[in-house]
Amino acid sequence: MQSNPLFHELNETALGKIVQAGHLARKLDGEYIFFQGDPALRTYFVLEGKVKLAQLTTDGQQVLMEYIGPGRVFAIIAAIPNARYPVSSQAVGDAAVLFWQRETMNVLTESYPVLSTNLLRVMATQIGEFQNRIRELSTQRVERRIARVLLRLARQTGRKLPDGELIDLEISRQDLAEMTGTTLYTVSRTLSQWENVGLIKSRRGHVVISHPHELVLLAEDTPK
Amino acid sequence: MQSNPLFHELNETALGKIVQAGHLARKLDGEYIFFQGDPALRTYFVLEGKVKLAQLTTDGQQVLMEYIGPGRVFAIIAAIPNARYPVSSQAVGDAAVLFWQRETMNVLTESYPVLSTNLLRVMATQIGEFQNRIRELSTQRVERRIARVLLRLARQTGRKLPDGELIDLEISRQDLAEMTGTTLYTVSRTLSQWENVGLIKSRRGHVVISHPHELVLLAEDTPK
DNA sequence: CGAGAATTTGAAATTACTCAACTACAGTGG
DNA sequence: CCACTGTAGTTGAGTAATTTCAAATTCTCG
Numbered sequence: 082m083q084s085n086p087l088f089h090e091l092n093e094t095a096l097g098k099i100v101q102a103g104h105l106a107r108k109l110d111g112e113y114i115f116f117q118g119d120p121a122l123r124t125y126f127v128l129e130g131k132v133k134l135a136q137l138t139t140d141g142q143q144v145l146m147e148y149i150g151p152g153r154v155f156a157i158i159a160a161i162p163n164a165r166y167p168v169s170s171q172a173v174g175d176a177a178v179l180f181w182q183r184e185t186m187n188v189l190t191e192s193y194p195v196l197s198t199n200l201l202r203v204m205a206t207q208i209g210e211f212q213n214r215i216r217e218l219s220t221q222r223v224e225r226r227i228a229r230v231l232l233r234l235a236r237q238t239g240r241k242l243p244d245g246e247l248i249d250l251e252i253s254r255q256d257l258a259e260m261t262g263t264t265l266y267t268v269s270r271t272l273s274q275w276e277n278v279g280l281i282k283s284r285r286g287h288v289v290i291s292h293p294h295e296l297v298l299l300a301e302d303t304p305k
Numbered sequence: 306m307q308s309n310p311l312f313h314e315l316n317e318t319a320l321g322k323i324v325q326a327g328h329l330a331r332k333l334d335g336e337y338i339f340f341q342g343d344p345a346l347r348t349y350f351v352l353e354g355k356v357k358l359a360q361l362t363t364d365g366q367q368v369l370m371e372y373i374g375p376g377r378v379f380a381i382i383a384a385i386p387n388a389r390y391p392v393s394s395q396a397v398g399d400a401a402v403l404f405w406q407r408e409t410m411n412v413l414t415e416s417y418p419v420l421s422t423n424l425l426r427v428m429a430t431q432i433g434e435f436q437n438r439i440r441e442l443s444t445q446r447v448e449r450r451i452a453r454v455l456l457r458l459a460r461q462t463g464r465k466l467p468d469g470e471l472i473d474l475e476i477s478r479q480d481l482a483e484m485t486g487t488t489l490y491t492v493s494r495t496l497s498q499w500e501n502v503g504l505i506k507s508r509r510g511h512v513v514i515s516h517p518h519e520l521v522l523l524a525e526d527t528p529k
Numbered sequence: 530c531g532a533g534a535a536t537t538t539g540a541a542a543t544t545a546c547t548c549a550a551c552t553a554c555a556g557t558g559g
Numbered sequence: 560c561c562a563c564t565g566t567a568g569t570t571g572a573g574t575a576a577t578t579t580c581a582a583a584t585t586c587t588c589g
Binding site: 253254255265266269270272273283285286 | 566567568569570
Binding site for chain 2: 534535536537538
C-alpha cells in the first residue's frame with residue numbers, strides 16, 4: 082500500500098486514520114458514481130473493480146477520458162470549494178470505492194501535509210498524460226491512436242494468454258472510438274484489418290493482442 | 306494579488322515571504338526557460354509578458370499546449386522529485402518570471418498549507434481545461450476548433466479596438482495550427498474565408514475579431 | 530531594394546465519416 | 560433446446576473534410 086503514489090511516505094498509523102475517515106461504497110456494473118455537472122463534493126479511491134470517466138458533449142456524444150483501476154484516486158477536484166465534476170463516473174463491472182467529503186479531505190491534508198504533496202503528484206501525472214493525449218490527437222492518425230490505446234489498455238489491464246495478451250476489460254468498438262476520437266466504424270475496420278494480418282484476435286467485447294511487438298511498431302512515430 | 310488563485314487566503318506577510326523566497330529571472334523574446342525532458346527543478350510564476358508551453362513530437366512537430374500570462378504559475382510538476390518537464394517553455398516577447406527551487410517549494414507548502422490547496426486548485430483547473438481540449442479534438446471539426454481558440458485568445462489577451470477585438474499576441478498561422486491540431490494551410494484557408502465574410506481581419510501575425518458574436522455561433526455546438 | 534519568411538491558393542490525394550444493409554452473437558422465454 | 564429479439568459488429572459505397580504538395584504572392588526587415 083505504501084507503494085501507492087497517494088500513500089507515499091505515510092506510515093501505517095496515518096494510513097489507517099485516512100482510510101477510516103473515508104466511507105465505503107459499492108457500485109454495481111454500470112452504476113453512476115457521479116454525473117458531470119454535479120457539485121464536486123467527494124474525492125474517490127478505487128478499491129476493487131474499474132471506473133470509467135467520460136465527458137458528454139452538448140450534442141450527446143461521449144468522450145472517454147480514462148479507466149481507473151484499483152489503487153487510484155479520482156475526482157481530486159472535490160478538494161476545491163464550489164467546483165463541479167467535469168466528467169461523469171461510472172462503475173465498469175461491480176466496484177468498491179472509498180470516498181471522502183471535502184471537509185474530511187481538508188482535515189486530512191492539514192494533519193498529513195505529505196498527503197497534499199501526494200495529491201499534487203497524482204495530478205501532475207494526470208496532466209502529463211492528458212498532454213500526451215492532446216499531442217496524439219493533434220498529430221497522429223486514427224490507426225496509430227487505436228494501436229496506442231490497445232497497448233495502453235493491455236499494459237493496464239493485460240493478462241497473458243497462451244496466444245497473446247488479453248485486454249481484460251469488456252470493451253466495445255464504441256468504447257474504443259470514444260477513447261480515440263473516431264467512429265465505431267473506423268475502429269471496426271481497423272481491427273478487422275489487423276485481425277486479417279494476424280496481429281490481433283477479437284471477439285465481441287474482447288481483444289487479444291497476438292503480436293504486441295508488431296503493434297508497437299504501428300503505434301510508434303516512424304518517420305518515413 | 307489576493308485575487309490570484311495561487312495566493313488565495315494568504316495574507317500580506319505570507320505573500321511577502323513567498324515572493325522573497327523566489328528568484329527573479331528575465332527572459333528575452335524567444336528565449337527558452339526550460340526544455341522538454343529536462344529534470345523538473347523549478348516552478349515558475351509569470352510576472353510580466355507571456356510564456357508558451359509546447360510539446361515536441363518525436364518527428365519534430367510541435368503541439369502548443371498553452372500560453373501563460375501574468376499572474377499564472379506553471380511547471381508545478383517540479384514539486385515532485387525526479388520528474389522531468391513534459392513540455393518546453395519559451396518567452397513570447399520579453400518576460401519576467403519568478404521561480405522557486407523544489408526544496409523552497411516544499412518548505413513553503415509546509416509553512417503555508419493553504420498554498421498546497423491553491424496549487425491543487427490550479428492543477429485541477431488545468432486538468433479540466435485539458436479535458437475540454439481533448440473533447441474538442443475528439444469531436445469537433447477544425448473550423449470550430451479554430452473559432453474556439455481565437456475566442457479564447459481574445460478572452461485572455463484581447464484588446465478592444467474601434468473595429469473589433471484585437472488578439473494582442475504575435476501569432477502566426479503555424480501557431481494557430483499547433484494549437485488546434487491542424488495544418489497551417491487549413492488555418493490560412495479558414496481565416497481567409499472568415500475574412501471574406503467580414504468576420505475577422507487579419508494581417509501578418511495579428512487577428513482582429515470584427516464580429517465576436519457571430520464567431521461564437523461558429524464555435525458553439527449547434528446540433529442541426 | 531532584395532532576401533527570406535509568412536501567407537495564400539489551387540489541385541490532387543488521402544483519410545475518415547456517414548449511411549445503409551447485412552451478419553453474428555448472447556440472452557430470454559417458451 | 561430452440562426460436563426470437565435486440566445489440567454488437569462488419570462491410571460497401573458514396574461523400575465530406577482535411578492534408579499534401581507546389582506555386583504564387585505578400586510582407587517585413589535590414
